[in-house]
Amino acid sequence: MVYDLAISKVPLRCLYSYKSQEKLEPGERVIVDFHGRKTIGYVVKVSDKPASRELKEILQRLDRVSYLDQSDVEALESISERFFSPPGLLFDLAFPSFIDDYAETVVESLTPLVGFESLPLGEFIKKYGHDALKNQLDKGYIQLKKCFGRKTPRPRVSKWYVVVRNGLKALTRVHDEIEYDVISFLLTNGYATVEQLIESVGVSTKKIKQMQQEGLIELTQFLPVNTENLELAEAQLEPAPRGVTVLSGSTIGERLRSVIAFMKKITDENKSVLILVPFTSLTYMVAGFIRKFLNVTVQVYHARMSRSQRAKVWLDSVGDKTQVVVGTRVAAFLPMRNLGLIVAEESDDDAYYQFEDPVYDALELAETRARLRDIPFVICSSEPRLIDFHRREHLKWLRIPKENLNSDVSIVDVRQSGSILSEDLVESVRKTISEERASVILVRRKGFAPYVVCFACNHVLMCPNCDVALSFHKSQNVFKCHQCGYVRKAQSECPNCGAKALYPKGVGTERVERLLKYHLPGARIVRLESEELEPFEVQEQFLKLQTNEIDVLIGSRIVLQGFGTDRVGLICILDYDGLLSQPDYNTRLRMFQTMRKIRSNFTSARILIQTFQPQDGFLRDVFTVNSEDFYLEELKKRKEVNYPPFCDLVQVILESDLPQTGWELVNYCVRSLEGETVLGPVEHPIFKMAGKYRYHFLIKTKDLRKTLSKFNDVLMKIGKMGWRVFVNPPRLW
Ligand SMILES: [Zn+2]
Numbered sequence: 001m002v003y004d005l006a007i008s009k010v011p012l013r014c015l016y017s018y019k020s021q022e023k024l025e026p027g028e029r030v031i032v033d034f035h036g037r038k039t040i041g042y043v044v045k046v047s048d049k050p051a052s053r054e055l056k057e058i059l060q061r062l063d064r065v066s067y068l069d070q071s072d073v074e075a076l077e078s079i080s081e082r083f084f085s086p087p088g089l090l091f092d093l094a095f096p097s098f099i100d101d102y103a104e105t106v107v108e109s110l111t112p113l114v115g116f117e118s119l120p121l122g123e124f125i126k127k128y129g130h131d132a133l134k135n136q137l138d139k140g141y142i143q144l145k146k147c148f149g150r151k152t153p154r155p156r157v158s159k160w161y162v163v164v165r166n167g168l169k170a171l172t173r174v175h176d177e178i179e180y181d182v183i184s185f186l187l188t189n190g191y192a193t194v195e196q197l198i199e200s201v202g203v204s205t206k207k208i209k210q211m212q213q214e215g216l217i218e219l220t221q222f223l224p225v226n227t228e229n230l231e232l233a234e235a236q237l238e239p240a241p242r243g244v245t246v247l248s249g250s251t252i253g254e255r256l257r258s259v260i261a262f263m264k265k266i267t268d269e270n271k272s273v274l275i276l277v278p279f280t281s282l283t284y285m286v287a288g289f290i291r292k293f294l295n296v297t298v299q300v301y302h303a304r305m306s307r308s309q310r311a312k313v314w315l316d317s318v319g320d321k322t323q324v325v326v327g328t329r330v331a332a333f334l335p336m337r338n339l340g341l342i343v344a345e346e347s348d349d350d351a352y353y354q355f356e357d358p359v360y361d362a363l364e365l366a367e368t369r370a371r372l373r374d375i376p377f378v379i380c381s382s383e384p385r386l387i388d389f390h391r392r393e394h395l396k397w398l399r400i401p402k403e404n405l406n407s408d409v410s411i412v413d414v415r416q417s418g419s420i421l422s423e424d425l426v427e428s429v430r431k432t433i434s435e436e437r438a439s440v441i442l443v444r445r446k447g448f449a450p451y452v453v454c455f456a457c458n459h460v461l462m463c464p465n466c467d468v469a470l471s472f473h474k475s476q477n478v479f480k481c482h483q484c485g486y487v488r489k490a491q492s493e494c495p496n497c498g499a500k501a502l503y504p505k506g507v508g509t510e511r512v513e514r515l516l517k518y519h520l521p522g523a524r525i526v527r528l529e530s531e532e533l534e535p536f537e538v539q540e541q542f543l544k545l546q547t548n549e550i551d552v553l554i555g556s557r558i559v560l561q562g563f564g565t566d567r568v569g570l571i572c573i574l575d576y577d578g579l580l581s582q583p584d585y586n587t588r589l590r591m592f593q594t595m596r597k598i599r600s601n602f603t604s605a606r607i608l609i610q611t612f613q614p615q616d617g618f619l620r621d622v623f624t625v626n627s628e629d630f631y632l633e634e635l636k637k638r639k640e641v642n643y644p645p646f647c648d649l650v651q652v653i654l655e656s657d658l659p660q661t662g663w664e665l666v667n668y669c670v671r672s673l674e675g676e677t678v679l680g681p682v683e684h685p686i687f688k689m690a691g692k693y694r695y696h697f698l699i700k701t702k703d704l705r706k707t708l709s710k711f712n713d714v715l716m717k718i719g720k721m722g723w724r725v726f727v728n729p730p731r732l733w
């Protein structure tokens, strides 16, 4: 038999054919010789190629079973074709290599002659030696196989939260003084991390474990989410039993609450639920929320977890042991055997699209998997994705109505004053604090200031590798490039004229924090920065916002990740008008979705927008326009100029060491694509990036498969180096 294989860790966009005498399963891992190197391959399908002599043999079967469902193998192959992505790298995401750290190689007997059924490899060698191993393998008496689940991953729990089980009752069940101290400490503070308990109460890790076994306390990564104002959503909605359902309107809390009964039905049938969210920190909040309503095991899965924690969830997935998993885009690859439902929350967020290799859209992968397994897929967001609105007649459409929508919006013109924080803003925050409510300040950019400019010669400090201005991060005292990661110690001397006259310009989260602390001494001001916290620590800040322990929360879009709360009385939006001038056909749609999410999440907050472009009515209308009207208008415009969803859009970027060579190559490529509708080529808006010169062009196509295959033929002729391809990217730069 000939099989088509995806080769692990190989960034090439094709399958490779190998022969085998044995019958292999789709998704099974094998060892092959790939250009003289022993490499892992994944069986994708039986090849339609004949078994010729030139084809190489598969050297060894690794697991002798497939841990991936056949439908998932098909889904990965289809995503690889659709996104022009290397299949080997996609399979690697479904089968992370560190899983092998928890596997054991076992010797299995194939004949009663050898006197055992199976032995761990180490034991076999100890007993019979290396020669016997080789000898018996050659004779076909034994075979090797990897087994999972024999070694259990042990996650470190020192940063986990400890909470009391059974509330005050726990105090009557304690056995000694130290247990009493732990319980009273937790009851007073609500929760503590294991580390904090050891430090504050002087309890030992051993004792904490004992108390956990006694059922007095619980170790968890999820804090209880505030579920105020969810009465409305107690009415349950009924998504379609198969196919796609779009659930829009309201907040993430209300949406999830309204499909709890649907999820319960799935878990009651011993099937599992996969919930996708766009951000790492949100996984913990959603997990805590689900646990409040469903008495099931909830696990999180994302790329920032430790390997042992990820391995645990992966092993549970292939072992039918999961019930609910909440994860980021990488969780769309999780090979849950008994998957019964996929829910994707905040589906309008572009974090579902991976721009690095392998490029993919996790929502498309999720939808494909659901379709091939014939299970329901529920796509949720405050305002729907445009593509879903466009196809709304072909899917189940649910919307949570919301009354008393907030329309208290003030636009503050800062053209004259040029100030970073207008007087209006500072006064509004002060007033909100005096009313014992919180303010949320959304700033588009992180750091202290997005530019560093010379006072004497107007020189703007640029990244040496990119056409991007360096930003200033005061807390670390560095200049940073947000595109390539270049970092340099901050300085005051201008590299252009030598004057000691560099100063920061523009608005960043750090600068807003500093100014507000100056204007409002004594206020409890917190800047939320995902890089400075463990992902699960973010939920603590949102909990504090709800429980009146924070007056002002500042951050980039991370501040919108909470579940929304009525305690927020003011939300200020800074520097977002800058987005309006970006040359990207999706900008206004994304702005619309973000602003509407703000309106749903903070229903009783006043909205204050600082802008340099008050003449642009968009920011004012965005809160009041009827959603359907907005989408119909957007679709009309796109139809006129033939943009997605009326066609597929392929962005092709060429990165080149030499500008002239790149320009000639990209032009040659476009000429070779005769017959396709191509816009460009032109220089990319960020022409130089990470030391490379970049050109791009767009292809609009009604037949994506044909276009990509044609493009691939061109690459075969001119070489594959330096080309990057994005199919329907949510943003062009
Ligand atoms: Zn750079």
Ligand SMILES: [Zn+2]
Residues within 6 Å of the ligand: 454, 455, 456, 457, 458, 459, 494, 495, 496, 497, 498, 499, 501
């Ligand atoms: Zn200068």
